[in-house]
Amino acid sequence: MSARLELEGLSKAFGRTGVLHAVDLCAEPGDMVVIVGASGCGKSTLLRLVAGLETPSAGRVRLDGRDITPLDPASRDMAMVFQNYALYPHMSVFDNMAYGLRLRGLSRAQISDKVGKAADMLGLGALLSRKPRQLSGGQRQRVAMGRAIVREPRLFLFDEPLSNLDAKLRLAMRVEIRRLQKSLGTTSLYVTHDQVEAMTLADRLVVMEEGRAVQVAPPLEIYRRPATLYVAGFMGAPPMNLLSATLVADGTAARLEGGMVLPFADGRRSGADGLALMVGIRPEHVEVGGERSSPALPAQVELREPLGAETILICRLTGGEMVSLRLTGEPPETDRIEIRLPARHLHVFDAASGLRLDPG
Amino acid sequence: MTPSRLLTHGMLLVGVLLFFLPVWLVFAASTQDASALSRGEISILPRLEGFGIYWQVLTGTGAGAQQGAVWRMLGVSFAMALAIAGGKLVVSVLAAYAVAFFRFPLRLVCFWVIFLTLMLPVEVRIMPTFELVADFGLIDSFGGLVLPLVASATATLLYRQTFLLLPDELVEAARMDGAGPLRFLRDMALPLSATNTAALFVILFVYGWNQYLWPLIAVTDTNLQTIMVGIVRMIGTEGQTYWNRVMATAMLALVPPVLVVLVMQRWFVKGLAEGST
Numbered sequence: 001m002s003a004r005l006e007l008e009g010l011s012k013a014f015g016r017t018g019v020l021h022a023v024d025l026c027a028e029p030g031d032m033v034v035i036v037g038a039s040g041c042g043k044s045t046l047l048r049l050v051a052g053l054e055t056p057s058a059g060r061v062r063l064d065g066r067d068i069t070p071l072d073p074a075s076r077d078m079a080m081v082f083q084n085y086a087l088y089p090h091m092s093v094f095d096n097m098a099y100g101l102r103l104r105g106l107s108r109a110q111i112s113d114k115v116g117k118a119a120d121m122l123g124l125g126a127l128l129s130r131k132p133r134q135l136s137g138g139q140r141q142r143v144a145m146g147r148a149i150v151r152e153p154r155l156f157l158f159d160e161p162l163s164n165l166d167a168k169l170r171l172a173m174r175v176e177i178r179r180l181q182k183s184l185g186t187t188s189l190y191v192t193h194d195q196v197e198a199m200t201l202a203d204r205l206v207v208m209e210e211g212r213a214v215q216v217a218p219p220l221e222i223y224r225r226p227a228t229l230y231v232a233g234f235m236g237a238p239p240m241n242l243l244s245a246t247l248v249a250d251g252t253a254a255r256l257e258g259g260m261v262l263p264f265a266d267g268r269r270s271g272a273d274g275l276a277l278m279v280g281i282r283p284e285h286v287e288v289g290g291e292r293s294s295p296a297l298p299a300q301v302e303l304r305e306p307l308g309a310e311t312i313l314i315c316r317l318t319g320g321e322m323v324s325l326r327l328t329g330e331p332p333e334t335d336r337i338e339i340r341l342p343a344r345h346l347h348v349f350d351a352a353s354g355l356r357l358d359p360g
Numbered sequence: 361m362t363p364s365r366l367l368t369h370g371m372l373l374v375g376v377l378l379f380f381l382p383v384w385l386v387f388a389a390s391t392q393d394a395s396a397l398s399r400g401e402i403s404i405l406p407r408l409e410g411f412g413i414y415w416q417v418l419t420g421t422g423a424g425a426q427q428g429a430v431w432r433m434l435g436v437s438f439a440m441a442l443a444i445a446g447g448k449l450v451v452s453v454l455a456a457y458a459v460a461f462f463r464f465p466l467r468l469v470c471f472w473v474i475f476l477t478l479m480l481p482v483e484v485r486i487m488p489t490f491e492l493v494a495d496f497g498l499i500d501s502f503g504g505l506v507l508p509l510v511a512s513a514t515a516t517l518l519y520r521q522t523f524l525l526l527p528d529e530l531v532e533a534a535r536m537d538g539a540g541p542l543r544f545l546r547d548m549a550l551p552l553s554a555t556n557t558a559a560l561f562v563i564l565f566v567y568g569w570n571q572y573l574w575p576l577i578a579v580t581d582t583n584l585q586t587i588m589v590g591i592v593r594m595i596g597t598e599g600q601t602y603w604n605r606v607m608a609t610a611m612l613a614l615v616p617p618v619l620v621v622l623v624m625q626r627w628f629v630k631g632l633a634e635g636s637t
Contacts, residue, residue: 053532074538086529090551099547100537147537 003154010059036198037208079148265343267359276351285345390607424602444568447510456519
């Protein structure tokens with residue numbers, strides 16, 4: 001039942017404006033692939049191209065190796081969950097779920113059997129005769145999911161399905177979506193702008209920027225080895241600290257604007273002397289005080305955000321750059337502190353191209 | 361009750377009286393003696409023994425019944441108004457559906473041409489319309505009575521607006537569920553604009569019911585005489601006008617549209633309550 005989805009050079013332009021530029025992507029059977037990006041990056045367009053609601057300007061969509069690009073949405077055997085649920089307002093919960101099955105010519109008995117199963121799975125059993133307007137946001141979301149599930153499609157498409165829910169409900173539904181998707185084992189494409197949703201749901205994560213898929217990888221790899229400056233800044237909250245620097249002559253270290261030299265722990269980077277770099281470090285990797293192994297930077301604490309389990313400190317360096325820290329222990333009492341940027345946690349990017357620079 | 365509420369109710373009462381008084385006068389006059397009425401003597405109180413005029417008018421009996429039985433005119437008018445309202449709804453729904461949901465060449469041109477016909481009611485185009493209907497051999501037929509009045513820009517515009525308000529996702533969800541254009545029209549667009557349909561039906565029915573000029577020239581056969589034409593023909597054609605008959609016919613002419621409003625009102629109030637999410 002579960003299918004393998006492949007996108008080959010999928011592009012879309014509206015008039016002269018290119019929205020999507022040759023996106024390649026492969027979702028293995030049963031995978032939850034999450035597409036994340038800022039609004040306007042083309043992630044919804046990508047989903048709609050897969051659904052068949054838009055026609056691509058170039059490229060192909062394959063399902064289990066079969067080219068389905070010319071097919072209309074109904075014959076693609078996919079189900080979509082929309083951001084605003086798109087329930088049929090004049091139909092009961094039962095009819096909302098049954099509609100697609102009726103159009104496919106299933107018998108009454110089959111329909112009520114399938115709808116009943118889906119309703120049980122989603123805890124909608126008692127609500128089947130209600131109309132959508134009599135339901136809460138979370139319940140509507142469930143019905144929208146139910147409508148997708150009963151069809152037993154080969155692919156689920158989720159278009160920001162949780163963004164209309166309040167924070168607490170969003171968390172609960174997120175867990176539920178993941179659980180359902182795992183137990184059904186249906187390949188899924190999930191679009192969101194919420195990076196926490198993206199990180200927690202994804203088997204594979206696609207970060208999109210201006211119509212391009214800039215990095216496709218498992219979520220932790222994206223977090224640990226962002227491929228570009230954009231990905232580094234986009235994933236993670238608070239975002240990765242990025243400091244301007246230059247490459248020293250032999251390529252073994254970066255020189256910050258204040259003159260401090262940060263040696264690389266993992267090897268030398270090739271590049272001209274004085275190449276403009278951006279050096280990144282996650283807030284949780286910045287140390288306060290600590291060992292003398294790496295050089296210390298004087299910093300002034302500007303803001304403390306106690307979150308209970310951890311504290312976020314926003315500090316200003318002498319050069320004026322802002323650095324955020326995530327501390328799990330007791331935060332320092334004074335506002336004048338010394339921070340260290342451990343070499344093994346540094347991310348190095350070419351400032352001009354935005355690409356990650358790895359040793360070698 | 362606060363003074364402002366008293367004032368509101370007072371004004372409403374004045375309004376009700378203003379509208380009700382003429383109707384009451386017609387009703388009172390319909391029960392008076394014909395000769396008394398033609399002398400200009402009109403009582404504000406109905407005369408009980410005059411009620412029999414309604415039966416006479418309906419069945420076309422008694423003095424001054426040259427125009428025939430009114431039940432027949434009521435029937436013709438009702439059928440005509442129903443056909444006009446129904447026809448207008450069907451034509452407009454299809455036109456609006458096309459303009460709102462499909463991309464085809466000259467879509468906007470089509471829309472504006474429909475829009476422009478608002479400025480061409482029957483009265484303006486009556487000569488060419490008559491010519492056309494005559495060429496089709498439809499004079500003195502029910503089709504000829506109804507067809508020229510069936511196209512409606514107003515209803516098309518209203519349906520278009522209603523359809524445009526349906527969210528795109530709804531259309532897309534239905535497409536993914538496998539609903540083709542006609543399915544979507546039947547299962548989504550029509551049920552979701554039911555309130556609109558009910559309100560339009562009332563307006564269009566009353567419009568059809570009130571038609572005078574076109575039925576007057578398109579039909580000479582008394583079997584196809586509408587009640588509006590009938591009333592006018594009762595007045596002073598030859599000799600004496602039986603004003604009590606005229607008034608009684610006018611009262612009877614009020615009944616069907618009022619019933620339609622009362623029945624449909626239920627529907628669209630229900631629709632309004634259900635439509636709000």
